[in-house]
Amino acid sequence: MALSPAWLDELKSRITLSALIQRSVKLQRAGREWKACCPFHSENTPSFYVNDQKGFYHCFGCQQHGGAIDWMMEQHGLPFMDAVKELASEAGMDVPAPDPRAARQAEQRATLHDVMKAAQEWFVAQLAAPGGADARAYLERRGLDEHTIRRFGFGWAPDDRQALKTALSDFDERLLIEAGLLIEVEEKLPYSRFRGRVMLPIQDARERVIAFGGRILQDRDGVAKYLNSPDTPLFDKGRTLYNLHRAAAASRKSGRVIVAEGYMDVIALAAAGLEDAVAPMGTALTEQQIELLWRMVDKPVLCFDGDKAGTRAAMRAAERALPLLRPGHSLQVVQLPAGLDPDDLLGRDGRKGMDKLLEAPKSLLDLVWEHEREASPLASPEDKAGLKARLMEHVDTIQHPDIKSLYRRELLDRYGSFAYPPRDFARKEPFQKRAFFRRDGPQPTPPHVTKRLREASSGAFRDMLTAAVLGGLARHPAEIHRHSDNLLALAKSDAQLARAVDFLLESSEDLEDRGNSPIFANDVLPPAPDNTRFSFLMEGSDPEEAREDLAEAVALLVERPALEAAIVAATRRFDTDPEGAFAEQQRLRKRKLEIDTRLGQMTRKRAASQAFENEIADAAEHSVAEQETD
Structure with a gap:
């Protein structure tokens, strides 16, 4: 009887291998795996490992290796079809009729x-x-x-x-x-x-x-x-990786898989002692090959030649991987020096030179950013807009919503820093004499800006988060254009808020260039609740922390109305799909609660920090007072 590979894969996916083996072997948890003394040969220390995620057992002592069907055949002495029928019965599957x-x-x-x-x-x-x-x-x-x-x-x-x-x-x-x-x-x-x-x-x-x-x-x-x-x-060249049978065993020891361009690269790496290397079959890495790699390790390392062809191969792999990304699973990239392949590098720098590169791979996000930034000249606004469009095209291919959102935020942050670099205020004479001015910190908002924001937003400031975000952008004007896409999306949902957003976008350069505007230490921010303690609204905040908190607050502000609209839509579906609508509504409400919790954490963190600083100041004053009394 011939069983299709698809049917056998489904059978294996329904069987938890560790549960099957534990019926006759005492297993102990070892990280993501299970271990035991090998049942196939006598030993005093465990060298037998079971990996449920990858669906196999392996003994590093006697080299016994297999899956659920192999276990039934080896341990219970069953013929292949009897082993399959036994497992199929446990998995609730019918064995296909003979074909x-x-x-x-x-x-x-x-x-x-x-x-x-x-x-x-x-x-x-x-x-x-x-x-x-x-x-x-x-x-x-x-x-x-x-x-x-x-x-x-x-x-x-x-x-x-x-x-x-x-x-x-x-x-x-x-x-x-x-x-x-x-x-x-x-x-x-x-x-x-x-x-x-x-x-x-x-x-x-x-x-x-x-x-x-x-x-x-x-x-x-x-x-x-x-x-x-x-x-x-x-x-099938799209489903095969050269040297997989050798690299799979080596990767279990190293926790790594290296993907080279060709099989001669793999052989050169293996000859140098790097046994955990594979290669595609002369084509770009396919989706099926990426899934094969992820069965071995969560983040395989692409090691391509340091030439244009190697860069193109890395980007083709990235484009295949982006839609497949899931939590914890990605690709890493090592690019060799220009003009060198692994054999050349090993000949020039030896094993140590290769190890040094492999120890510091770049992320998939870094690869996308660097490739697109260097893909064409960026001499004009149109060129820079093209860079942003290309980056967002990559982001749009990502299927996982959380990863997609995080890639979008990170790439937009990098684009904003690149396309809208901070002005060099040190070159302006008035500012050279103002030692108290900190370019990278939150700046008090000039009175005329406060007035304009109040007029532009009117009722929009009644919401604490909205008011905090707008006030934070006014205090950190270099961040305005970095978040322009989110701000414009937000403006579409609220006509009153749109006026405030337009004002911020139009006035960002004026807000940065304060040479002609008086700066008052006790200036008043756009009216937010008195208990607002976001880092980006507080004096003396760490600039990097303030920027990160502001970016997260903007993202949460944009996500919230979309979330509320989705909850309303789910509620309307109760009549036609009560179970599905209820499950969707619960999921959305859980996310809304997560947003509220995160906002609370952001404010409490700053409040706790401020309280700690106040305690230190009080203790110092008390100490000074005691010394004066003495």
């Missing part, structure tokens, strides 16, 4: 594995034969020793169109074509796909050869440097 066509396909796959194994053995033999002398010399020039050549299964495909077919004559010609070893052309004899190339086997997670990659000995115009097998019943 003759699927059975024939499974039989064909088994036969193709035999073909690929025979081809690999023949390629290896040809490398060792006299005809493989040039190939052996090439591998020696690449710095590959005998151990590496044997370990990775290097071979040689002679420059002969019929040699492989003759060597594998025991197999039907149709199988050789189906395996991608022969090319079929109308009215011509099928001929070898790989000719005059150093050969590398591509293996699946069970170490079976499923495809080949070949490299020519000397680069020639019009001839592809690297050539991979086509997609076959065994090989």
Whole structure:
């Protein structure tokens, strides 16, 4: 009976492996995994680990490895189908009825594995034969020793169109074509796909050869440097990672996976002791390959060449990953120095040089920001607006709402700092003489600004958060344009508030340039409740903390009306979908409560800080008074 991979994956997803194994083995929690003394061999200290997230067990002592089906077969002595039926019964799944066509396909796959194994053995033999002398010399020039050549299964495909077919004559010609070893052309004899190339086997997670990659000995115009097998019943290049079967075991020890551009990069890294490296099959990293990587580690490290092609490859991977991002899962990026690939860097700086780069990867967000900032000149306002548009296009592809919101906020903050840099007030003579003026701190609001804000907003200030945000922007005018998108969105929801927003956007430069405006230490902010203690409204606040709190307050202010509208919409659906509407309403109300709680934390934090400062001041005064009395 042939069971589809999709059905088997569904079965495995319904089984908690640790619960299955704990029926006969005492497991102990070890971080995100479970550990025990290995049930397959005698030992005194635990080397047997179970990982529910990845769905496998592994012993670092005897190398036993497998999943739920393997466990039932090994520990309970069940045949494959009996193990599957036992697990399916527990998971509440029906085993599919026999499918003759699927059975024939499974039989064909088994036969193709035999073909690929025979081809690999023949390629290896040809490398060792006299005809493989040039190939052996090439591998020696690449710095590959005998151990590496044997370990990775290097071979040689002679420059002969019929040699492989003759060597594998025991197999039907149709199988050789189906395996991608022969090319079929109308009215011509099928001929070898790989000719005059150093050969590398591509293996699946069970170490079976499923495809080949070949490299020519000397680069020639019009001839592809690297050539991979086509997609076959065994090989899907978009779902395969080179060296996955070796890197998976190594990554469990290192907690890391390195993604290089090509398989020669992987081999160079492995030869230097970096065993946890994989590579895509000559194409951009696909969504399926990203998911494979996330099964091993939460944040794989992309290690691409330090040239334009390497940068493009990193960005293509980023564009594939952004829609898939989920909490805790992302990509990291290491870009090598210009003109170097991993082999070059290892040859120049050794293992230490590579380790140093791998220890400080940049985030996916950093990659997007730096790439788009450097993508084209930014000499005009139109150029800068184009940068913002490109950044937001990336953000719009992110599916997870919280991650999308955080990316938007962070990229807009970076864009605001870049597009609207603070003015250099030190160059202006009047300000050089004012030692009390702190450019990076909150500034008292001039009376004429307070008056204009009152006139522009009228009733809008009745809300504490709205009043606090507008007052905070007036005190931190350099932040106004950074939050312009959110302010304009907010203005659309409130006609009265729109006048205040327009005034802030139009007057931001006047607010920054206060050379002609008197500054009063006891100036009055836009009217907010007396108990408002947001850091961005208080004298003596830490500038960075004030800016961060102001950015969060703006975001919460924008989110709140949208949240309230969504609650109203959910309430209206009660008649048609009471259960769904109730669940949605509860989720929205929970988020609203989180916003209120966060606002309370922001004000209480500042209040506590102020109280602590007051206590210190009182203690100091008391100490001075006692000394004077003495």
